[in-house]
Amino acid sequence: MLPAPRLALVAGEASGDLLAGLMMGGLRARWPALQAQGIGGPRMAEHGFEAWWPHEKLAVRGYVEVLRHYREIAGIRRQLGERLLAERPDVFIGVDAPDFNLGLEEKLRAAGIKSVHFVCPSIWAWRGKRIEKIRRAADHVLCLFPFEPALLQKHGIAASYVGHPLADAIPLEVPRAQARATLQLAPDDTVVALLPGSRRSEVQYIAPSLYAAAAELQRRRPGLRFVLPVVPGLRTMVDAAAAPYAGQVEVTLVEGRSHEVLAACDVTLIASGTATLEAALFKRPMVITYNMHWLSWQMMKRMGYLPWVGLPNILCEDFVVPELLQHHATPAALADATLAWLDQPARCRAVEQRFLELHHRLRCNTAQAATDAIAKILQA
Known part of the structure; x- marks a missing residue:
């Protein structure tokens, strides 16, 4: 040796x-x-x-x-x-x-x-x-x-x-009941996970749109539960994004624990990046979104070769889940796409099967x- x-x-x-x-x-x-x-x-x-x-x-x-x-x-x-x-x-x-x-x-x-x-x-x-x-x-x-x-x-x-090491770390069968118990969520709660990214710039640009979408979803469907896992060190930025929506929507914040949140949720509104692959490995329906400084966006979008930006869609070579980026990521559009998942259980089961096959390929x-x-x- x-x-x-x-x-x-x-x-x-x-x-x-x-x-x-x-x-x-x-x-x-x-x-x-x-x-x-x-x-x-x-x-x-x-x-x-x-x-x-x-x-x-x-x-x-x-x-x-x-x-x-x-x-x-x-x-x-x-x-x-x-x-x-x-x-x-x-x-x-x-x-x-x-x-x-x-x-x-x-x-x-x-x-x-x-x-x-x-x-x-x-x-x-x-x-x-x-x-x-x-x-x-x-x-x-x-x-x-x-x-x-x-x-x-x-x-x-x-x-x-x-x-992919995440494919080894995340179980093939999602421990949903256990995750809900740990997060003090009821078995019959309908849970929307909000994941605005792990970088300061992502939280700055994406967290406000996720809160706006959550407020719109709360208005349309008052019984929903919202959970947001906060990356250590970014709590102050998340609180600033939440402030304009005080009284409009209640979002439960948890320190880290994004895997438990993904295991527990019914659907996630999620920033494009590695977290979307984690969501796919947890077999979760999702709406992928992204927002950045307008000049950065203009430069980056000109260099893309593929019709997709989200890893689940790239790996499946299909728009398996919706992508709402930059100016398309309005509160109404994000809410529409989220409710479409919640209202179509057969579609959810189909995407869960696609993601299970992906999980086996990457493990x-x-x-x-x-x-x-x-x-x-x-x-x-």
């Missing part, structure tokens, strides 16, 4: 921290004395990760939003790169966050430090020219989706399909597969 390696990791937001934390369970099982340091969050810390900076520092999305934080983020990357070049870990693993990680990986790889990129950038959906940067940056790419390795290998990039013990791939890189 190889001696315990020294790894450096960067996970740039809550979803990356979740993915890296799940992967680190496999790494720690193989190498109990593993050393892992860099940028990460609480899920990684549970496995002994030492965070030099918290992952929230990189949790920014949208061109305008990134520009506002550019100096701080660039400074962190420069300091991190200098420290890693001095300490020379056995392998650097960049977890998603390609705008931050690929440039750092390229610099480290040029200096002889092996680099792995975990989560193939969505070159099949947008920014396809990024493939050249991936080729320069990564010795190996760990792919979440089965079609990605062949795409990368066509361009001379070594890659492995490791499945292949990611922690073990990723650990095996990293062990081979260490031995090379």
